[in-house]
Amino acid sequence: MAISLLRQRFFAFMSIFVFLFSGLFVFNVYSSNTNESSAGIKVEKKSFKNFKEQKDNEEAMKLFKVSPCYFIPNRSFNKKGTKIIPENSETVAFIQTMKGRIQFASKGVFIGMVVPDSSITESKGKERGIDDFFHRRLERKKRKKLIVAGLGFKDKLSKNKKMVQPVLEGKTDAKVNFYIGKKENWQINVPTYQKLKYKEVWDGIDVEYLGYMNRLEYRVILKPYANPSDIVMSTGAERLEILKDGGLKAEFNGAYIVFSKPFAYQVIEGKRVEVKVEYEVLNKGDYTFKIGDYDRSKELIIDPASMEYVFRSRLE
DSSP, X not given: OHHHHHHHHHHXXXXXXXXXXXXXXXXXXXXXXXEEOTTSOEEEOOOOSSHHHHHHHHHHHHHHHTSEEOBEEOSBOSTTOOBSSTTOTTEEEEEEETTEEEEEETTEEEEEEEEEXXXXXXXXXXXXXXXXXXXXXXHHHHSEEEEEEEEEEBOTTTOOBOOOOEXXXXXXXXXXXXXOSSGGGOEEEEEEEEEEEEEEEETTEEEEEEEESSEEEEEEEEOTTOOGGGOOEEOOOSEEEEOTTSOEEEEOSSOEEEEXXXXXXXXXXXXXXXXXXXXXXXXXXXXXXXXXXXXXXXXXXXXXXXXXXXXOOXXX
């Protein structure tokens, strides 16, 4: 009888222990799966009750990723006259994506990438158990740095960067508000736009951008009789590599951006006619497009060329 009672107490104790340990494990999983975007928004990966709920969430996430990101003008929408991004007065507009903010200025497009910093080593110290778990997470967070990729345009003859003021087009019905700081600093009813265009970057050639939650797309539009050899796209990358699928990889110090394979076409007599196009790497992080035969009396569009800005580190 005493042995039976002892056995019951033992199993009851083990059940409580397993329950507490499971709770601790779930907490650790949530903690290790919690990401903080460069926009300062904490995103927590969720556990699912059943397969259907997980599939529904995956479908919703797919739709979310391809949702458009509207362009927001960096102007003053309050009585104080301060811009939305006051620390960078050269920014004309920006979009807020899943991975953070992308800014557009006359110098080009600026994308911030947070990557591990190999120059900072883990501090010495002896921690144990759960304290060691949090210590390591804190150390990993400290050992990161911000890399800013500046994507712009160059003049082929002078090889100097071109300065072109971007223009917002396609005003939408959506408005956004920024309730930051004191009430006089709030930005209310800020308009949004579908696309942003750099007009006449080269003679007869425009470059326009479209934003999505998981990527940035751009189109190069050549008007009739424009010279495609004038195009020089600048990345500031350490190295450019043409991939097997026809895409282009721009490597930076600890991260890279992938440009999808370009596609070019003309509309002739109401029909879309494909034109052969591929990347051509120049020097010092610059590239252009090698274009096949086409009707120069008609407009030529290189579309879409997508930039995947889900950056992976070469240091991890």
